[in-house]
Amino acid sequence: MTARRPRSAAPEPALGAAPPGPARPTRPATTRPTLAGTPPAGTGRAAPLAAEDRGRLLAGAHHDPHALLGARPVAGGLLVRTLRPFARAVSVVAPGLRAPLHSEGDGLFAGVLPLGKVPAYALLVEYDDDAVTVPDAYRFLPAVGELDLHLFAEGRHEQLWQALGARVMTHQGVSGTRFTVWAPNARGVRVVGNFNHWDGTGSPMRSLGSSGVWELFLPGLGEGELYKFEITRPDGSHTVRADPMARRTECPPATASVVHASHHAWQDADWMARRGEHPVHSAPFSVYEVHLASWRPGLTYRQLAAQLPAYVKDLGFTHVEFMPVAEHPFGGSWGYQVTGFYAPTARMGTPDDFKFLVDALHRAGIGVLMDWVPAHFPRDAWALAEFDGRPLYEPGDPARAAHPDWGTLEFDYGRTEVRNFLVANAVYWCEEFHIDGLRVDAVASMLYLDYSRQEGGWTPNVHGGRENLDAVAFLQEMNATVYRRCPGVVTIAEESTAWDGVTRATHHVGPGGFGGLGFGLKWNMGWMHDSLGYVEKEPVHRKYHHGEMTFSMVYAYSENYVLPISHDEVVHGKQALVSKMPGDWWQRRATHRAYLGFMWAHPGKQLLFMGQEFAQGAEWAEQHGPDWWLLDPSYEAEPDHRGVRDLVRELNHRYAATPALWERDTDPAGFDWIDGDASEDNVFSFLRYAADGSPLIALSNFSPVVRHAYRLGVPGDVPVWREVLNTDDPRFGGGGVTNPDPLKTEPVACNGRRTSIAVVLPPLATVWLVPA
Structure with a gap:
């Protein structure tokens, strides 16, 4: 059938209440069919359903409606029975055949046709104002395989979405949608949707044995249809549920599932x-x-x-x-x-x-x-x-x-x-x-x-x-x-x-x-908590918390870590990253930049939440998202925010181009402290090594003072170093305290090494050095 644009589902009934009963179901087509052939000599009356079966079927509590509905050989011909609420008349139609069925009340129609085998028949369903012809859903075998059910019962169906839920398919030569749902405690399950006005009386599903799976193939139904499952609970009450395996849904607050078939052609x-x-x-x-x-x-x-x-x-x-x-x-x-x-x-x-x-x-x-x-x-x-x-x-x-x-x-x-x-x-x-x-x-x-x-x-x-x-x-x-x-x-x-x-x-x-x-x-939640706790302190107090920045290296190789500055850290009163920093606006931005430089150099992968890449000062709120207006050239503080964003760009590009920063993230030999104990100076200095031994020096000064000729022990096999990143660079909104090229290694012992360099450490800044 031609898919229709989804409509909103009916309002949800209260838990335990019966689903709402509409005036009459919609149907896949609205044109009266042209029929070939003539009725047979006569349609016999079928033996009535047992009272218990009839009651369970109408109440949506029958485990096997296919045993009662559809077509099957009986003495004297072929018994056909269907459940079509609100219908005035129903006939069986096939090439050369039109056989009216007898009404049994409550939407049940049945008759015995003088036929020896089951043809590929359809049902002509006549209402007061129109008629439709559809294949009988209850003449089809189960559309889910035994292997699928076996794998699911074993807990080993690794593509379960192909077995459960709503799937558009061609089954026994007929196009339609197969519905399957796992509900092992249910007394019965029916499909409801916009195609039957949310009345599942005529669409009961069958239980597929001990699997707990219920199944029904509805011919003529295509993608875009809204649906749910009406479940009869063990106590006989009803509940209407969205499909747990639905691959598409209505837009909230609407809650119906939507029949979906993908048409995307991947280009990756x-x-x-x-x-x-x-x-x-x-x-x-x-x-x-x-x-x-x-x-x-x-x-x-x-x-x-x-x-x-x-x-x-x-x-x-x-x-x-x-x-x-x-x-x-x-x-x-x-x-x-x-x-x-x-x-x-x-x-x-x-x-x-x-x-x-x-x-x-x-x-x-x-x-x-x-x-x-x-x-x-x-x-x-x-x-x-x-x-x-x-x-x-x-x-x-x-x-x-x-x-x-x-x-x-x-x-x-x-x-x-x-x-x-x-x-x-x-x-x-x-x-x-x-x-x-x-x-x-x-x-x-x-x-x-x-x-x-x-x-x-x-x-x-x-x-x-x-x-x-x-x-x-x-x-x-x-x-x-x-x-x-x-x-x-x-x-x-x-x-x-x-x-x-x-x-x-x-x-x-x-x-x-x-x-x-x-x-x-x-x-690495520990690194996140400790490092943020350190930078939130006033610089004069940071020396007492120095170990909070170095402790992560005690366990850095116990797991493979990501360093997260995530949404959880910039919402619900925790403040945005730049707003956590103490001092005036310049000091906050400078510390923000220095912290990012330290983070990108630290062993582990990096994660940064949106808005923090340009030093948004307000906490994140899902109602409005990042404050993009801060980057508007007409805003007077725009260069401050653009500078931080430019730094993040530079960090990422330098990081990707420098194997020392990622190639040995999980190898202790890829890291070495130069001086992890410079608490009085609020300085952290360490080496990162690539697989081939190529080094990078990372220096972070979390003090608001410039440190001139700051001596650091370095490997003696590198004669000259050059500065490749400085978070105090004016391009990033810094004060421009940088190191001249080249920085020559000198035979002066320092930090347990025989050679060293003398560098300028900008205030509240991180510097990266590599061999020249």
């Missing part, structure tokens, strides 16, 4: 072929974190594709990271309370529009990371919570299911099908949308049974410990599956504790007896 083959050539641990990796809905408020995915890639490429970031894009009902959650795990949010366009944005970034040479949220889900009555009338995606114990921090529900990682739902979801984003990396949110809340819970409010694992063994197994399986199926993809953990082996391979067992979790990278 070169990127996909190359992205796995170099491990991220030994490659440049600097990330620009973006909240898509507010980066440029009001832009669609396709409009973002015309602006975001050029901006990110100009600034030299290697990757963007999207805050969650999966569908979520409340925009103020920033996407961290997901209801549509398989659907990009419809706020900015369709799934193909989102693919267009990813494609554009790849063609610009930019990798795409996205936040992925398998830690919890909201309690909305139309979504996953008690999906089929009992806890399904969440644990059965309410105390265990409730997430104490966010008012949400945790997933039951020990349930095979739930684990499969999540593992396949990770694969889905990487395979279907060409995502290059998943940043997994709130990993710590998954790993610990006592996370944010009081004494007595949690139950130990089978060994008496606090570790969530099911969550550990899930994360290991997810990581192993993604890395096996998707070469070049990296997984990144937001994990804030000292859990051992977050980025260790899953088959390597650590001191705690657990295999590694298998992530590629981990956010």
Whole structure:
């Protein structure tokens, strides 16, 4: 059928209430068909349905409506029965055949045709004002395979989205849409949508045995249709639910699922072929974190594709990271309370529009990371919570299911099908949308049974410990599956504790007896907290906190780290990065620049949230996004902000061109302190080394005074050094205190080395030096 533009779903019934009953369903066509042939000699009356079967069928509580509806041989011919609410008459039609069926009341029509076999028939359904001809949905075999059901039951269906949900397809030679949903506790399931006026009476689904999966193929139905599942709970009440596997949704606050078929033609083959050539641990990796809905408020995915890639490429970031894009009902959650795990949010366009944005970034040479949220889900009555009338995606114990921090529900990682739902979801984003990396949110809340819970409010694992063994197994399986199926993809953990082996391979067992979790990278929350705590202090007090900047090197190689200055650090009273700094406006900007220079030189990858690249002074708010007006040439402070943005561009380009800053990020031999104890001077100095031994010196002076002829011990095999970056450069808004070329190495012992150089350290600045 021709797809229609989606219409809004009917208002949601209260939990437990029956779905609203419309006046009459819509139908795939509105023209009266021209029929060939004549009725047979007579249509016999069918034996009536058993009262129990009839009652269950009409109540939406029958597990096998295909056993009651459709066509089957009986004594005397072929029995055809259909359930067509609001119809005045129904006839069976086929080439050379038109056979009226007898009304049995309540929308049931049946008859026995004098035929020996089942033809490829259709139903002529007549209403008061029109008639339609459609194939009978109940003459089709199941449109999902036994292997699909077996793999799902085993928890090993790695492309689950191809087996569950709504899929446009040709089945037994007829085009239509197959609907499948996992609801093992349901007494019955019906499909409702704009195609039947949200009345599922005539569209009951069949249960496919012990799999818990329900299925129905609706011929003639195509993409763009709105739908949900009407579920009869174990207690006989009804609930109408969005499809957990929906690949497209209505735009919130509307909540219906949308039948979707992708038509995007990818143009990023070169990127996909190359992205796995170099491990991220030994490659440049600097990330620009973006909240898509507010980066440029009001832009669609396709409009973002015309602006975001050029901006990110100009600034030299290697990757963007999207805050969650999966569908979520409340925009103020920033996407961290997901209801549509398989659907990009419809706020900015369709799934193909989102693919267009990813494609554009790849063609610009930019990798795409996205936040992925398998830690919890909201309690909305139309979504996953008690999906089929009992806890399904969440644990059965309410105390265990409730997430104490966010008012949400945790997933039951020990349930095979739930684990499969999540593992396949990770694969889905990487395979279907060409995502290059998943940043997994709130990993710590998954790993610990006592996370944010009081004494007595949690139950130990089978060994008496606090570790969530099911969550550990899930994360290991997810990581192993993604890395096996998707070469070049990296997984990144937001994990804030000292859990051992977050980025260790899953088959390597650590001191705690657990295999590694298998992530590629981990956010270094300790570095973030300590370093921000240091720069927020007045310079006169920083000497007492010197160790907060050096402590990160004690554990820098225990995991593979990302250094994150993320959205979490510039919102909800924490202030924007530049506003955290003490002093007047000049000192704040200078410290901001010095901190970025220190961050880019520190071992680990970099992540910076939007707006911080040009020293936005206000906290981020999702309602309006970055203060782009600060870069307007008519604004008198514009050079200050443009200078910081120019510095970020320079940092990224220097970083990418200097292997010493990334090639040995996970190798202790790639780092050496020159002087990590200069607390009285507020100075940090260290060396970074490339794989071939090429060095870079990073010097950071977090004091507001110039330090002339500041002597530093350096390797003796480099006779001359030159300055390649200085955050006090006037181009970046600095005061212009720089070092002349060349800086000659002298045979003067210092810092435990036999040779040294004397440099000028600008105030509140970071300087990088390389061999001349």
